[in-house]
Amino acid sequence: MKAQVGQTVLHCVEGDITTQVVDAIVNAANETLLGGGGVDGAIHRAAGPELLAETRTLGGCRTGDAKLTQGYRLPARYVIHAVGPVYRANDPDVPRLLASAYRRSLELAQQHQLASLAFPAISTGVYGYPQAEACEIALRTVVDFLDQPTSLRLIRFVLFGAQAYAVYAQTLQRMAQADSRLSLLTDD
Ligand code: ADP
Numbered sequence: 001m002k003a004q005v006g007q008t009v010l011h012c013v014e015g016d017i018t019t020q021v022v023d024a025i026v027n028a029a030n031e032t033l034l035g036g037g038g039v040d041g042a043i044h045r046a047a048g049p050e051l052l053a054e055t056r057t058l059g060g061c062r063t064g065d066a067k068l069t070q071g072y073r074l075p076a077r078y079v080i081h082a083v084g085p086v087y088r089a090n091d092p093d094v095p096r097l098l099a100s101a102y103r104r105s106l107e108l109a110q111q112h113q114l115a116s117l118a119f120p121a122i123s124t125g126v127y128g129y130p131q132a133e134a135c136e137i138a139l140r141t142v143v144d145f146l147d148q149p150t151s152l153r154l155i156r157f158v159l160f161g162a163q164a165y166a167v168y169a170q171t172l173q174r175m176a177q178a179d180s181r182l183s184l185l186t187d188d
Contacts, residue, residue, distance in 0.1 A: 001169045002185040003176055005146040009154050009185070010139075012172060014165040017158040018046035023114035024068070024078035025158075026105045028122040031060050033067065033081055038125040039160070048073040055081065064100035068108045078112065080105045084123030087130070095137055098123055102141040109152060116154040121164055131164055135171045143175070143182060 003010045017025050017039060027043045030036050033055040035044040044051055050072045061067050066082040082105045085097040101122055109117045119138065123129035142155055159165040176182040 001172055002187055003172055003182050004185055005143055005181050006150075008146050008150060008152050010142065010172065010182075011154060011156040012165065012168040013156060013158055014160075014162060015158050016042070016160070017118055017120050018042050018074060020118040020156065020158060021075045022116035022118045022154065022156060023076065024080050024109055024112075024117050025071070025074065025076040026066075026117065026119045026122070027079050027081045028120050028125065028127075029061065029081035029083050031063060031083055033058050033061050036126075039120045043074070043079060046074055047071060047079065051079065064097040064104070066101060066104040066108055068112065076118070078114070080108050080117075082122055084127055084129070087123060087128035094129075095133075098129065098134060098137050099141045102138055103145060106142065106145045106152070110150055113151045115151055116156070117152060118156040118158050120158055120160070121168075124164070131167045132171070135167050139168070139171055139175055143179065146181070 001012045028039045054069045061083050063083045066080050069079050071077050082101040084101045085094045124131050124134045176184045
């Protein structure tokens with residue numbers, strides 16, 4: 001499913017983020033930046049050991065923040081390592097930190113004048129964030145970011161599995177009905 005916000009296309013797909021041919025892919029990292037399971041493990045495996053050698057030099061990353069590295073053996077030129085929060089119900093810091101992880105990734109992409117960026121569903125695996133709530137925050141943060149001029153022409157959400165994809169497709173459809181900045185495009 002595709003939608004347009006200003007000059008930027010939002011694209012939701014089901015797939016594996018490590019194969020995406022974009023300027024940068026976002027990693028759902030942890031504060032150590034030394035690798036882990038889930039999407040983090042898959043990205044480190046696909047990028048090769050040079051990625052860990054670089055992340056070791058970065059001194060970790062706070063929850064809600066992001067850091068950029070090279071992509072090494074990945075098709076993507078860069079990896080933006082974003083640290084989302086561990087989910088806790090009824091803690092207002094949790095949605096704030098998830099939005100911040102997305103915003104900091106977008107800011108880094110903008111600072112490097114990137115045109116295309118792919119996000120996974122940060123915090124929705126081991127970190128336990130309910131998919132629908134996290135999706136709402138991800139899409140809203142991206143759409144709000146696109147209120148300002150940007151180098152980004154494509155922002156892709158790469159969802160692992162049909163269920164995660166369905167959540168994004170439904171949420172994007174609903175948001176497009178309520179938000180005049182967003183218009184749905186016909187998929188090709
Ligand atoms: P977190 O610790 O932030 O929850 P996880 O890696 O455990 O990170 O999960 C984040 C999301 O990434 C989950 O929805 C998971 O299904 C998804 N995921 C796992 N592997 C991949 C992959 N190769 N490409 C895209 N998404 C992935």
